[in-house]
Amino acid sequence: MTALRCIISIEAAKQERQKQMKTKIELKVEGMTCSGCVRSVEKKLSTVTGVDSARVDLGAGKATVEYDDSRAQAAQLIAAVEQIGFHASLA
Numbered sequence: 001m002t003a004l005r006c007i008i009s010i011e012a013a014k015q016e017r018q019k020q021m022k023t024k025i026e027l028k029v030e031g032m033t034c035s036g037c038v039r040s041v042e043k044k045l046s047t048v049t050g051v052d053s054a055r056v057d058l059g060a061g062k063a064t065v066e067y068d069d070s071r072a073q074a075a076q077l078i079a080a081v082e083q084i085g086f087h088a089s090l091a
């Protein structure tokens, strides 16, 4: 294998790994009543280590979270939401 092809295959393997580590889940969040609640939940989730993004849909009562599953777990996301007074579970 030439050096260049070797570098290309290393890069491809890295990208593949990054893809695998990014997980997206939906949480059911109960107790939210207004856009203030939505912001609180989004803010709290985004402070959890490993979370890339958190988006809350008030009408659906759901939070969509993208995170690195080597650094965060669903249970931690649920615990974070419960810490600020809402009930969360896997959707």
Ligand SMILES: [Cu+2]
Binding pocket: 032, 033, 034, 035, 036, 037, 038
């Ligand atoms: Cu509210």
